[in-house]
Amino acid sequence: MRTIATLQEPDSGSILLGDLDVLKDKLELRKILGYLPQEFGVYPKVSAYDMLDHIAILKGIDKQRKVVVEDLLKRVNLWDVRKKALGGFSGGMKQRFGIAQALLGDPKLIIVDEPTAGLDPGERNRFYNLLSEIGEQVIVILSTHIVEDVKELCSQMAIIDKGRVLYSGSPENALQAVEGKIWKKQVPKQEVPEFSDTHPVISTRMVAGKPMVHVFSNTSPGSGFDPVQADLEDVFFTHIKGFQTSTLLS
Amino acid sequence: MxxxxxxxxxxxxxxxxxxxxxxxxxxxxxxxxxxxxxxxxxxxxxxxxxxxxxxxxxxxxxxxxxxxxxxxxxxxxxxxxxxxxxxxxxxxxxxxxxxxxxxxxxxxxxxxxxxxxxxxxxxxxxxxxxxxxxxxxxxxxxxxxxxxxxxxxxxxxxxxxxxxxxxxxxxxxxxxxxxxxxxxxxxxxxxxxxxxxxxxxxxxxxxxxxxxxxxxxxxxxxxxxxxxxxxxxxxxxxxxxxxxxxxxxxxxxxxxxxxxFSFSEKAGSSKKAAKVDAALPLSSARTWEPLLSVQPTFSTGISIRQLLSQIRLETISILKNTAFLVIMLFGAVNLISSMSFATSQGYGITAFPVTYQVIDVIEGSFFIFLLAVVTFYTGSIVWKERDSKVNDIYDALPYSDWIPLMSKTIALWLVIETLILVGCLIGITTQLLHGFEDIRLNVYFVKLIFVNGINFLAFISLSVFFHIMVNNKYLGYFLFIAFIIANNFVWPALDVESNLIQYGSSPELIYSDMNAFGPFLKGKVAFEFYWLLFSLVLLVVGLLYWQRGRELSFKVRTKMAAQRFTKLRPVFYTVLFGWVLFGAFLFYNSKVLNTYVTSKKMEKLQSEYEKQYKKYEDVPQPRIVAIEYAIDLFPRKTIGCFICAMDKE
Structure with a gap:
């Protein structure tokens, strides 16, 4: 994501957005980019308004600046604290500020890295609604650890593990590929390690205090296993654990 | 316990x-x-x-x-x-x-x-x-x-x-x-x-x-x-x-x-400590509506706006910094306590606190603190984005590469000029407190704000350059300080005293009440301009290597610098040739038209003189018994006649 956001040089390869060669003409990409990094800080002694106003100038917004900045501050609900120094902001407020600056200036390409960290569930929903709405007109690239979000939001997804792309395609296709191949069984706690050695276990989660094991298998692995309606988390673990590589598009 | x-x-x-x-x-x-x-x-x-x-x-x-x-x-x-x-x-x-x-x-x-x-x-x-x-x-x-x-x-x-x-x-x-x-x-x-x-x-x-x-x-x-x-x-x-x-x-x-002292909390003190987030309820019930549509523009006008806004932000960030205020207080305390020397010539002799004396005191006791500010805050300002971790957001914004470099350099220079102004005010106050009213504002301006101001700009640029090139904050500090020390002491030791080589140096600017700046100002300004041109060369090279993004290796940065160079080529050659040409002009003036003798050479000449003429030491010498002067002063011309009649006893 950093490479797309012009912050890092790739070891090899190229990035094209339409006719734009991103690696050659970084400034042109920056002009249409809205970027929210995963981790970012703030200038502790500058107020939210001043900072957003300054970023607006850097984004090339001049005449409409006041209107746009005020609108965004209201949207992310930082209007009441716009004159407070950013250093006093809580994690969630900082995140909202980050969202506001990423949306400044009508970006045509939005890159958001873990954007909902620190937001409460209601805000997360509202932000996702906005993103999917924006996503109808512009490109949105989103990374998340909350796997179910992907199904709600994304038309295209990729699974990346340790720098390698394990899957890329639509969430629906990914689900179809594992449909009917995921099985679950409740296993006593002390037997889990042994069970994992003998079965293709993709994940273990606790259900009502007891381990529930998900297993990947084309056919029923035996008695006591129930078929599961696969979700994206199963897809994720299937790929991460290396049980399925056939759908990899390259 | x-x-x-x-x-x-x-x-x-x-x-x-x-x-x-x-x-x-x-x-x-x-x-x-x-x-x-x-x-x-x-x-x-x-x-x-x-x-x-x-x-x-x-x-x-x-x-x-x-x-x-x-x-x-x-x-x-x-x-x-x-x-x-x-x-x-x-x-x-x-x-x-x-x-x-x-x-x-x-x-x-x-x-x-x-x-x-x-x-x-x-x-x-x-x-x-x-x-x-x-x-x-x-x-x-x-x-x-x-x-x-x-x-x-x-x-x-x-x-x-x-x-x-x-x-x-x-x-x-x-x-x-x-x-x-x-x-x-x-x-x-x-x-x-x-x-x-x-x-x-x-x-x-x-x-x-x-x-x-x-x-x-x-x-x-x-x-x-x-x-x-x-x-x-x-x-x-x-x-x-x-x-x-x-x-x-x-x-x-x-x-x-x-x-x-008591361990227990003061009543009411905890209420005040509540941070802003407690005052803020969770997001309002508003649902998201489509964003306002704006049309960003990227013209020269907006570049200048970006530069000004960035300068403003950088300047305020320095001025608001506690460490800065502390350094400045040291400086002011040292300056105020040194001000008594403006009226004392030692051995109990007192003098009027004339402007050039006061300026000497300011240069002697205050400038070291300004240099400390330059040293400390170039590092702080070059690393500001990365230190506050806003660099990822910042570096991806659509401003041209020269804006951060120029705004940081200018902001620091403005801060230094402000501080020089504060030094001037302390000087003027001292003069007034002593009841001395012949305050020469023009001397303050020319010597401190103008000439020294340019000189500080050259050092700011140098420090910025070091920080960009070594790309390590503490190494940058170290190199700059080491350079300052070496620059002050190594050249004389090597018997090189040329103002064209010792970084930031220029001929002395002597002010006298009779002669004002006399013939010295022209040469002084010329050399300051020479160093200003050189610092522009440094800044352009710094601009090539200015880090944007996360690439740390010098190799990759050099590659990116080469990419930037294609656009900056005319600028680079302009400042480089400007500096070389002007340097050649100064060289011609100071070394060819005028003789240039280093202090070691001078010492040698003196000793040879002594050796050569020592033998005449005991020969009877003419002695002055009476002097009759006819003195005409031409303050506008540097011509003097000294006619002297001697009697041999």
Whole structure:
């Protein structure tokens, strides 16, 4: 994501957005980019308004600046604290500020890295609604650890593990590929390690205090296993654990 | 328990870089004062050895005033850390005793506060060992001066002033108030000492100085140069009495603090501490509507707006910084206390505080602090985005590469110009306080704001350049400081004294009441312009290597620099050729049209002259018995006639 956001040089390869060669003409990409990094800080002694106003100038917004900045501050609900120094902001407020600056200036390409960290569930929903709405007109690239979000939001997804792309395609296709191949069984706690050695276990989660094991298998692995309606988390673990590589598009 | 708290305090501080930074600042300051004539700390040393025990002890006395604001940071934090870090509720519910807590913290911080003081000894020892100092300027090392400096001045002054600062912080639980307190202590000290100056009784005056500086100068008044070179003063006589009096005052303050201090929270104080997030409910019920549509523009106009906005942000960030204010206070204190030299010519002769004298004092005692600001804040400003971790957001914004570099350089320069202006105001105030009204504003402007202003810009650019190229904050600091020292001392040692080579140097600008700037201004400005051109070359190269994004390796940055160079080629060659051409012009003027003799060469010429004409020493010489002058002065022309008639007896 950093490479797309012009912050890092790739070891090899190229990035094209339409006719734009991103690696050659970084400034042109920056002009249409809205970027929210995963981790970012703030200038502790500058107020939210001043900072957003300054970023607006850097984004090339001049005449409409006041209107746009005020609108965004209201949207992310930082209007009441716009004159407070950013250093006093809580994690969630900082995140909202980050969202506001990423949306400044009508970006045509939005890159958001873990954007909902620190937001409460209601805000997360509202932000996702906005993103999917924006996503109808512009490109949105989103990374998340909350796997179910992907199904709600994304038309295209990729699974990346340790720098390698394990899957890329639509969430629906990914689900179809594992449909009917995921099985679950409740296993006593002390037997889990042994069970994992003998079965293709993709994940273990606790259900009502007891381990529930998900297993990947084309056919029923035996008695006591129930078929599961696969979700994206199963897809994720299937790929991460290396049980399925056939759908990899390259 | 007392020992445990004391040790914990020591361990805590030994891990804090600020302790060592203060140590380094003091060491550098004393290094400068010990190894060069242009930097003064306290009074001028005169013909006493630069490492004489008297001088070292005096450094310790003066530094207890300057270091006051440094140790405030330690004592303040030792007393009020638990309130500002919000650990008070955990810590104060443990069964520790008030006595152990207060005195453990206090003495821990006092012991740590001695570390920055040791910079005096280190700075003096290293400074006086530098090869460019004449052998006659230094003598053998007397450890007694160092020992007495610490025992008689550093520690007692810490106990007195430290107790007051600690007490304010512990009782008010407010970190700002104790800083205000220490500044108040300084200002009060300076004012009271001016009043005491008029007291007839020397002994009373000596007793009333809580830092013992006056006591020291009274007690050593009749010391000869030889005494000063070999002796220092321990706890004896007046000094002993003074130290006992003021340490007791410190002790009383601590006793008072002990009785007034309480572990329990003050009622109502917790309400105030609520942060902004508590005041803010979760997001309003509003649903997201489509964003307003805006049309960003990227014209030259917006670039200039971006530059101005960035300059504004950078300037404010420096001016609002606490460390900056502290450095500036040191500077102002040193300048104000040096201002008395503007009216004193030594040997009890007083002079009018004419503008060029005052300017000399400002250059001598204030500029070292400005250089400190340049050193410290170029690093801070170049690394600002990365230090606050906003670099990912920033670097991806659509501004041109030159904007951060230019805005940072200009912002720092504006700050320096502002500070020079403050120095001018202090100078003018001094003149007015002495009832001297012939204030030459134009001299202030030309010498300080214009000529020195450009000179500082050259050094700012150099420091920015270092920080960009080495891409490591601390290495950048180190290189710049090392360069400044080398630049000042290595060239003369190599017998290279050309203003075209020694970075930032230019001919002297001498102002006199009769001649004004005479013929000197033209050459001065020309050389400043030469260095300005060179710093532009540095800035353009810096711009090529300006880091945007996360690439750290020099190889990748060079590749990106090459990419940028295709666009910057005309600019680069313009400034480079401009600098070379102008340098050639200056070379022609200073080396071809005029003869240029280095001081070593001059010395050689003199000795040859002596050898050649020594033999005529005893030959009878004409002697002047009467002089008849006919003098015509032409101030606008530099032509003089001196007709002299001699009679041979």
């Amino acid at each position: 007392f020992l445990h708290i004391l040790k914990f305090e020591l361990r805590y501080w030994l891990r804090q870089p600020i302790v060592y930074i203060f140590f380094l600042i003091n060491a550098l300051l004393i290094f400068g004062a010990s190894s060069s004539e242009s930097i003064t700390v306290g009074q001028r040393v005169g013909n006493v050895h630069k490492n004489a025990p008297y001088v070292v002890e005096n450094f310790y006395a003066v530094m207890s005033l300057i270091a006051l604001l440094m140790v405030t940071a330690f004592l303040n934090s030792a007393a009020a850390r638990d309130f500002s870090e919000k650990t008070s509720q955990i810590f104060f519910t443990t069964p520790i005793k008030k006595r152990d807590f207060l005195f453990g913290r206090f003495f821990g911080a006092i012991i740590i506060s001695i570390i920055p003081f040791l910079g005096v000894s280190v700075g003096n020892l290293i400074g006086t060992a530098m090869p460019w100092l004449d052998d006659e300027l230094t003598g053998p090392t007397f450890w007694s001066g160092h020992f007495h400096g610490i025992m008689v001045f550093a520690i007692p002054n810490l106990l007195f002033a430290g107790a007051i600062i600690f007490s304010i912080a512990a009782l008010t639980r407010n970190t700002i108030l104790s800083f205000v307190g220490s500044i108040g202590l300084l200002v009060g000290y300076i004012i009271s000492q001016n009043m005491i100056r008029d007291i007839d009784s020397e002994v009373l005056g000596a007793m009333l100085d809580p830092f013992g500086m006056r006591t020291f100068s009274v007690a050593t008044k009749y010391w000869t140069v030889d005494d000063r070179n070999t002796m220092s003063m321990g706890f004896e006589g007046l000094l002993l009495m003074n130290r006992l009096i003021w340490m007791s005052v410190g002790l009383l303050v601590m006793v008072f603090t002990y009785y007034r």
